[in-house]
Amino acid sequence: MHETARVGVSAIVLDHGAARTRRLLAALRAVGVDARLADTTLAARSADVLIVPDGDDDDASLARGAGMGVRDAVAEFALTGRPLLAIGLGVSLLLEGQVHAGAPPGLGLFRAPVQRFDPRMTDESERPLLTPHVGFALVVGLDRHPLLASLVPKGAPGAWFAFRHRLCAPARVPQADVAVCHHGVPFAGAIWKDALLAVQFLPEHSGRIGLELLRAFTQPRAATPPVVEGRAS
């Protein structure tokens, strides 16, 4: 399963204070990426790909990252036009608003608010809506992403990925593409715009297809011109 590191592909996984990174680092290395953990703007500058990982969704964990330079690192990297991948809880940093009192506010790279599943809702069988949303769920629309289309089998409605989250983004995000998932309400399973990709699911927990996603997104390519507006600063 492990590949020799692909020449020229280096990824920095950003430790945002609440990060869960070990499996992600192992998955990136399994697909040949020279992946390292860092928590500084300086380290992020040197990366071909920047990854904002999943983490523990609680006040104490997020507060640890609030005072760090993580937000600046992401904002600065986004302006370079190089590939930026946010995963799980990391997605909230790219959205608008604040997930917890102690958490840094979102950068607004995607113009959608971070929101929570409503625990008062019920599912199709009138059972309380599961929170956290944990397990494998179908993501529809990923075949519209230029690098990820091959992940969706021909004729299949979508692709199955592993989730574990309480926060999410709405299924409609202005000026961005969205692959949709459903849990009581539709929500964004993935959001992308130019070189930015935010996935609510966890590729490192999704088996073969998760590794394929990481491989496809980290493949060497030219940086796309910066499209991020002043809101990130």
Place this chain on the structure above:
Amino acid sequence: MTLAKRLCSLVLVDDTGRPRQKLEKGGLVADFAEAIASFLAQDGADEIWLRLDPTASPTGKGANALFAPLSALESRVFLPLVAWAPVQSPSDARLLAGFGADRVVVDVNGGGADPVGFIARIAQTVGADRVVAALSVRRSAGEKGVVWELVDGAGQGMKIDALALCELLPAAGACEVLLVPSVPAPQSDRVVHDGDLIEQIASRLSIPVLSAGEDREPADLAAALLMGADGVVTSLFSSGSPTIAAGKARLTEMGLTVRPVDGA
């Protein structure tokens, strides 16, 4: 489309971290936990659960027995990894998470008379959404009908109502409940999923409910899933026969939604 029902493949290991059962597939024999887990992952398992055999020596390594297999799995199997070993304190749970487990199973009876406080202390230690609260239960007929009572490690009733206890677990920090029937079903020689209990608890909780049983065929799993379990924890597939692919095909025939085996 909501969540797929989960097949959590259980790999039982001894006090040295070696599996209790070998897996055979395509003429190959796997007898290391990481090799078995890799086979199971390729075959379509949705999660890998490593459990220290509850009959392992009580004076043995305890949670430390899972160090070697978890460390090996962390970089080989890219599915959720769950560790199930005796957790008697928050430090035991932190140890298992540190070994590489994404979630840790905690038997609530380890908390004695205060199972909710026990779960809360562990959840505070290992972080959010990492604690699976396991309840060993037995059913009995009470004055008000069927009662499910928590049992201790020796199988003795603890006079704690499992239904009432379950409702307190999400607020304590448990992200999932695992139901572990502890006595053979009536007119049976094995411990099977308790469908009535699953239905009662699943209808009350907003966290996933999983069930473990001594399964002999995919229909045993369907019984739990059709009653509302979000997943089953089973060693049915741990020898390689039947395959998970065959099991999922059978569950699909029964109208259950499962993740396709090829992962796509």
